[in-house]
Amino acid sequence: MGRIARGWNLTVASWSVLRQDAGLIWLSVASTLSILVFAGAVLAPTWHSDVVGSDRTGLYLVFALIYFVSTFLTVFFNAAIVAAASDRLGGGQGSVVAGLRTAWAGLDRLILWAGLSATVGLVLRTVEARAGVVGAVVGRVIGVAWGVMTFLVVPVLVFEPVGPVHAVRRSAHLFHRR
Numbered sequence: 001m002g003r004i005a006r007g008w009n010l011t012v013a014s015w016s017v018l019r020q021d022a023g024l025i026w027l028s029v030a031s032t033l034s035i036l037v038f039a040g041a042v043l044a045p046t047w048h049s050d051v052v053g054s055d056r057t058g059l060y061l062v063f064a065l066i067y068f069v070s071t072f073l074t075v076f077f078n079a080a081i082v083a084a085a086s087d088r089l090g091g092g093q094g095s096v097v098a099g100l101r102t103a104w105a106g107l108d109r110l111i112l113w114a115g116l117s118a119t120v121g122l123v124l125r126t127v128e129a130r131a132g133v134v135g136a137v138v139g140r141v142i143g144v145a146w147g148v149m150t151f152l153v154v155p156v157l158v159f160e161p162v163g164p165v166h167a168v169r170r171s172a173h174l175f176h177r178r
Contacts, residue, residue: 023096024084031077035070042066067122072114078154079103079110086159102158109157113164117153120146151175 042062083102088094103110124146128139152171156162162170 024081027077027081027096031073034073038069039066068118071118072111075110075114076103079158082155082158106157109163113153113157116164148175
């Protein structure tokens with residue numbers, strides 16, 4: 001079976017799972033809303049305080065914090081979706097609550113992965129912004145390679161007791177095998 005056919009079959013199976021339990025969609029909604037609430041809660045008082053100094057260091061730190069927490073929230077809710085969908089595909093109930101419990105059980109690994117992922121993202125964005133056209137091209141190429149290598153990191157972290165660095169290696173290996 002070709003890659004496109006496998007990808008299509010996975011898409012059809014995923015939509016089937018979502019139709020069986022539309023509650024899983026709410027995990028994505030919860031992720032988005034939690035990011036917006038957190039960003040708003042952090043940014044609102046920042047605009048009227050001395051955190052944003054004349055050198056903008058404070059503003060950069062605030063944005064880095066928001067970037068990390070947003071990355072973590074996305075990873076956490078994606079882990080819950082992966083766990084619930086996998087359970088459903090395996091014949092279980094695949095409930096939202098069970099998915100959240102599974103994500104919570106791996107909280108330490110998810111936090112570490114969010115930190116690594118956010119750091120790599122910030123470094124790539126800095127290279128793209130500060131190194132001109134060559135930096136933009138190199139940053140994008142490395143970003144695409146990083147995206148491919150890390151495509152399966154969240155499922156690896158959910159189902160295997162490994163840390164984020166090993167999960168990146170495992171994800172790259174699985175992606176290469178498929």
